[in-house]
Amino acid sequence: MQDIERFIRGFSRFQQRFMSEPVVRASLRDGQHPSTLVIGCCDARVDPALLTGCDPGDIFVVRNIANLVPPCTADASAGVSSAIEFAVCGLEVARVVVLGHARCGGIRALMSGQRVTEETDFVARWMRIAEPVRAEVLRALPHKHDDARCRAAEQASILHSLDNLMTYPWLRRRVEAGKVALHGWYFDIGTGELLAYSPRKQEFLNLVQPLDAAA
Template sequence: MTDISKFISGFKRFQTNYFGRDKELFGELKQGQNPSALVIACSDSRVDPAILTDCQPGDLFVVRNVANLVPPYEKGAGLHGVSTALEFSVRSLGVEHIIVLGHRQCGGIKALMEDRPEAKGEFIGNWMNIASRAKERVLSDMPEATVDEKVCACETASILVSLENLLTFPWVKERVQQGSLMLHGWYFDIEQGSMVAYNPYTGKFEPLN
């Protein structure tokens, strides 16, 4: 078991570095937050969006869940955690960018593709059904591919599903059409240390520029 003192020591370094050396930054943050981007990222411990983008506190509004998924717009009963964060960041904070950040070696996508009952758990299977049409696209388009190739393809295809689902939220779609909000799909290859972004004009993921 990891000694909790590792995290306590880390907080003390954070406290020294930010509250001790960068008092101006936290002086501003005390007045409120004004992030320019919402990042919807995976809960995977290896993929921290603030570290990957080298951002400071206050730069990003972040939502993390298994497989960085966005459910479609839906009213009614239920605990809509992602939708709530999306609404707050767009309608209250006025973010200008939404980045769906996927990654290689995603455990959620692997569970979806393997379709094993034991991998679905009590909640994972139902949650991962959000990306079911990504799986269907991959199986239809790549019947001869290896399992690893299919999983990687589903990881990027699920990003597109989340981008599509974002546009089912009326106040997201309205702002995109007005030009005040931009949607981005990024994919981090943890094996290569590279990042690619979806280009809607070519329909491909291309090196991040």
């Protein structure tokens, strides 16, 4: 009950901040016009709106285990694919950000092969999308510690999702026409830094420095 009461108090603060202003309330009521689609992880520590300081209506968010994008196939996950389709074709967002993070439970499950439950195993089935990432990391880093492999897989899975985004024909056309930009971001929970993938340098570079460096 303590959590529920905290949620209700939190909603009251939201109501006072965003709903008490008639102009803001009208803008929220009349529709959404986000400029950015963020594909993030379900992890409770990695809320895209909180991380980026966004207000309601600023970003369109899709969250799933390990921030994965399935390729455009007949049997692709309708939940994720339909959200991408709506954001790109319906809302006409200008950019898509795949937001991955350190210490991702989905990636750790992928790399270890451990099952979450013996009854259904939905997580393992979903993580098959990133099986090429697992194979490549194991091939490239055969002697590395599990933590190093997981970090490599967390970042490689972002790139894998960016590649999968380009299999959607309507998105590819917009990217090639310069109407939509794709970004791969990585949030390191341990250091507090935010990195972005640089296609030119083919590596993740700092967008926001670690806390210690900033201090």
